[in-house]
Amino acid sequence: MIFRIALVLGTFLLIAAVAFNRPLFSQKGPLASLETGPASAKSASSEPKRQQEFGSFKMNVKVPKQNSVIMNDPAIHKKWGLQKSNALEAWQLTTGSRDIIVAIVDTGIDVNHPDLKNNLWRNPGESGLDEKGNDKATNGIDDDGNGYVDDVHGWNFVHGNHNLKDNHGHGTHIAGIVGAEGGNKYGVTGVAPKVSLMVLKYFDPNSPGNNLVNTIKAFNYAVSMNAHIINYSGGGLEFSKPEFTAVKQAEQKGILFVAAAGNERTNSDFNKYYPADYDLDNIISVTAINPTLRVLSSSNYGVQTVDIAAPGENIYSTLPNQSFGPMTGTSQATAFVSGVAALLMAHNRDFDAKAVRKYILRTGDSLQWLKSKTSTSKKLNVYRTLTMLDQGVGASGVVAGNTGSAEADVFSSRGDGEKNSNLNQLGNSLRKALKKKQQKKSE
Numbered sequence: 099m100i101f102r103i104a105l106v107l108g109t110f111l112l113i114a115a116v117a118f119n120r121p122l123f124s125q126k127g128p129l130a131s132l133e134t135g136p137a138s139a140k141s142a143s144s145e146p147k148r149q150q151e152f153g154s155f156k157m158n159v160k161v162p163k164q165n166s167v168i169m170n171d172p173a174i175h176k177k178w179g180l181q182k183s184n185a186l187e188a189w190q191l192t193t194g195s196r197d198i199i200v201a202i203v204d205t206g207i208d209v210n211h212p213d214l215k216n217n218l219w220r221n222p223g224e225s226g227l228d229e230k231g232n233d234k235a236t237n238g239i240d241d242d243g244n245g246y247v248d249d250v251h252g253w254n255f256v257h258g259n260h261n262l263k264d265n266h267g268h269g270t271h272i273a274g275i276v277g278a279e280g281g282n283k284y285g286v287t288g289v290a291p292k293v294s295l296m297v298l299k300y301f302d303p304n305s306p307g308n309n310l311v312n313t314i315k316a317f318n319y320a321v322s323m324n325a326h327i328i329n330y331s332g333g334g335l336e337f338s339k340p341e342f343t344a345v346k347q348a349e350q351k352g353i354l355f356v357a358a359a360g361n362e363r364t365n366s367d368f369n370k371y372y373p374a375d376y377d378l379d380n381i382i383s384v385t386a387i388n389p390t391l392r393v394l395s396s397s398n399y400g401v402q403t404v405d406i407a408a409p410g411e412n413i414y415s416t417l418p419n420q421s422f423g424p425m426t427g428t429s430q431a432t433a434f435v436s437g438v439a440a441l442l443m444a445h446n447r448d449f450d451a452k453a454v455r456k457y458i459l460r461t462g463d464s465l466q467w468l469k470s471k472t473s474t475s476k477k478l479n480v481y482r483t484l485t486m487l488d489q490g491v492g493a494s495g496v497v498a499g500n501t502g503s504a505e506a507d508v509f510s511s512r513g514d515g516e517k518n519s520n521l522n523q524l525g526n527s528l529r530k531a532l533k534k535k536q537q538k539k540s541e
């Protein structure tokens with residue numbers, strides 16, 4: 099039996115290691131993860147600490163002036179990852195759309211969290227009133243006939259019901275990075291401030307089962323219910339044919355699959371990690387960087403297998419019971435990329451997985467030291483990804499490709515970057531390819 103467990107660092111690893119004796123963790127041991135710093139230990143600690151974390155930021159609300167016109171969420175300044183990915187500039191172009199569905203395959207989500215509840219996916223077939231005037235979401239009937247009763251926000255594949263409660267915290271944290279509601283004067287904001295989060299619970303720390311089976315069911319659900327993006331931060335060392343098939347079905351439907359590279363601190367080119375390392379065109383494998391843009395020592399890497407780096411250390415996001423706190427790992431980095439993909443798809447509705455993947459991977463910031471860690475040598479840059487689409491003048495009036503000036507106003511976080519002329523060339527070629535595709539479609 100193969101298990102799949104969410105990749106969270108900190109206390110959870112201890113629990114997982116004790117509870118499952120899973121080869122994945124026993125090989126490297128939980129200590130490796132705890133070494134990544136106090137952030138992870140703090141994040142997964144007891145509830146009061148989380149509340150304290152939330153309280154302290156409430157007393158010290160400082161919203162950078164430049165951001166206030168776009169986002170007014172008080173803790174936004176805690177999110178270094180947003181700054182270093184140039185998300186704030188990107189939001190001048192788009193803040194996302196509720197039409198874009200991101201499936202969060204994880205430990206569930208606190209569906210009552212004030213910073214998440216308005217961005218939850220709503221299954222149209224389980225919404226509204228039935229013939230008797232009862233709410234389809236709670237009438238105990240499988241109104242859309244998809245085999246799941248009252249699956250209005252998603253499904254719990256561990257227990258086979260619609261209770262999406264996150265009794266761990268990981269899933270809620272990931273959901274907030276992807277799409278905590280932006281501009282609601284509360285808490286944080288996700289990379290995609292507006293989005294639809296589909297909640298697919300495959301793992302419950304209190305109910306160990308065959309998590310790979312649950313994983314595959316969740317992927318199949320996301321595919322059949324037309325998610326645009328699947329975010330998955332679990333994984334294992336064993337190739338699984340049925341899992342591969344499920345991700346391939348997503349590929350065939352143009353669904354992007356964003357996968358954590360893993361926290362095994364190994365080279366994935368030699369020690370494969372799945373599903374991140376399946377050879378499919380819709381997968382983006384993500385490793386994690388810290389605020390100085392270095393890959394975490396706990397993160398997997400590989401010049402053939404790992405695609406891009408994104409913020410993953412001490413990431414501040416939503417936690418169950420209306421709380422907030424930091425967590426660390428490639429899970430967090432993965433959620434950043436899913437959020438960017440959601441923005442991109444909202445910005446250009448014709449984009450499928452392949453196009454989104456191409457844009458994200460080509461428009462990141464090149465960093466010398468990522469050459470030995472990723473296939474692209476790049477870290478995520480949300481703004482550049484979006485401005486490549488708007489070659490010319492974007493909604494904000496900023497000339498695309500020339501992102502330097504806009505960034506300098508708020509953050510000076512670019513890497514050594516590519517020359518703008520290269521960016522322009524790339525933009526032209528990508529746009530041509532897109533045009534061709536659109537013409538083909540309309541023929």
Ligand SMILES: [Ca+2]
Nearest residue numbers: 240242244246
């Ligand atoms: Ca249903």
Ligand SMILES: [Ca+2]
Nearest residue numbers: 234239241248
């Ligand atoms: Ca129903």
Ligand SMILES: [Ca+2]
Nearest residue numbers: 171279284286
């Ligand atoms: Ca918010």
